[in-house]
Amino acid sequence: xxxxxxxxxxxxxxxxxxxxxxxxxxxxxxxxxxxxxxxxxxxxxxxxxxxxxxxxxxxxxxxxxxxxxxxxxxxxxxxxxxxxxxxxxxxxxxxxxxxxxxxxxxxxxxxxxxxxxxxxxxxxxxxxxxxxxxxxxxxxxxxxxxxxxxxxxxxxxxxxxxxxxxxxxxxxxxxxxxxxxxxxxxxxxxxxxxxxxxxxxxxxxxxxxxxxxxxxxxxxxxxxxxxxxxxxxxxxxxxxxxxxxxxxxxxxxxxxxxxxxxxxxxxxxxxxxxxxxxxxxxxxxxxxxxxxxxxxxxxxxxxxxxxxxxxxxxxx
Numbered sequence: 001x002x003x004x005x006x007x008x009x010x011x012x013x014x015x016x017x018x019x020x021x022x023x024x025x026x027x028x029x030x031x032x033x034x035x036x037x038x039x040x041x042x043x044x045x046x047x048x049x050x051x052x053x054x055x056x057x058x059x060x061x062x063x064x065x066x067x068x069x070x071x072x073x074x075x076x077x078x079x080x081x082x083x084x085x086x087x088x089x090x091x092x093x094x095x096x097x098x099x100x101x102x103x104x105x106x107x108x109x110x111x112x113x114x115x116x117x118x119x120x121x122x123x124x125x126x127x128x129x130x131x132x133x134x135x136x137x138x139x140x141x142x143x144x145x146x147x148x149x150x151x152x153x154x155x156x157x158x159x160x161x162x163x164x165x166x167x168x169x170x171x172x173x174x175x176x177x178x179x180x181x182x183x184x185x186x187x188x189x190x191x192x193x194x195x196x197x198x199x200x201x202x203x204x205x206x207x208x209x210x211x212x213x214x215x216x217x218x219x220x221x222x223x224x225x226x227x228x229x230x231x232x233x234x235x236x237x238x239x240x241x242x243x244x245x246x247x248x249x250x251x252x253x254x255x256x257x258x259x260x261x262x263x264x265x266x267x268x269x270x271x272x273x274x275x276x277x278x279x280x281x282x283x284x285x286x287x288x289x290x291x292x293x294x295x296x297x298x299x300x301x302x303x304x305x306x307x308x309x310x311x312x313x314x315x316x
Contacts, residue, residue, distance in 0.1 A: 052290055056283045072283045085271035093245045100185045104192030109222055112200050128190030139255025142183055146170050176261040196230055203229035235312045243300035246292045
């Protein structure tokens with residue numbers, strides 16, 4: 001009897017799965033497309049990582065290339081260009097995190113307080129539209145706006161008498177660094193705002209009503225209800241951003257590249273491109289990419305552990 005009772009639930013489970021598949025087979029079929037793409041682009045390349053331990057030559061292939069063990073990593077870590085690229089990547093990514101991470105939160109809190117739905121939706125659309133623009137378009141627009149002599153921003157500032165000569169926003173190192181960071185904030189803050197607004201909608205309206213009855217001001221409601229309500233979302237996104245602290249966007253760096261700002265523009269993405277594609281040192285480029293991925297994974301695990309130790313749900 002016990003064996004029969006144990007078999008019955010499993011039969012019911014199988015039947016329910018079968019019915020679910022028969023009912024939603026077209027959804028499972030559509031799901032195969034993203035799963036296939038993830039497997040193809042994220043996992044199919046893993047066997048190629050063995051070139052890190054080889055002096056890989058494309059003409060000789062994996063079988064003909066010489067096995068060198070850890071020498072590739074030793075070359076990378078002894079390379080001054082790598083040290084420079086790593087330093088620039090860390091500094092700019094930390095500054096990017098410091099500047100750009102709070103902006104979507106602030107923007108979401110501001111949009112949530114708007115009481116005109118049509119204006120709110122229009123503003124949201126305008127703000128997250130830059131996320132869908134390529135960096136090539138953003139870069140060309142930025143150069144038209146910020147040229148020292150003929151850029152719209154400098155022309156307006158000079159006509160208003162605020163400056164005597166054009167500011168080199170994208171041609172001088174310090175100005176380039178500030179412009180680079182602020183343009184990144186402008187490009188990404190609207191998309192991040194959507195996530196936080198979605199989290200805010202999950203907060204019970206009764207909490208706000210009770211706070212208003214108790215005489216809480218708007219800032220008090222934001223501080224004591226809205227921010228605690230989206231704290232878990234903030235923690236998860238912060239952990240994910242910390243995992244990308246070693247990364248860099250080659251397209252973003254390339255569109256703002258020029259010889260005057262080379263000292264700041266030379267980051268890990270540029271290093272990988274120049275070493276791997278331009279100079280044919282595929283093993284070194286792969287080693288740097290693997291180093292970035294492993295470091296990002298360790299940062300995610302470490303920050304998740306800290307979040308859980310502080311009482312948060314964490315990411316994993």
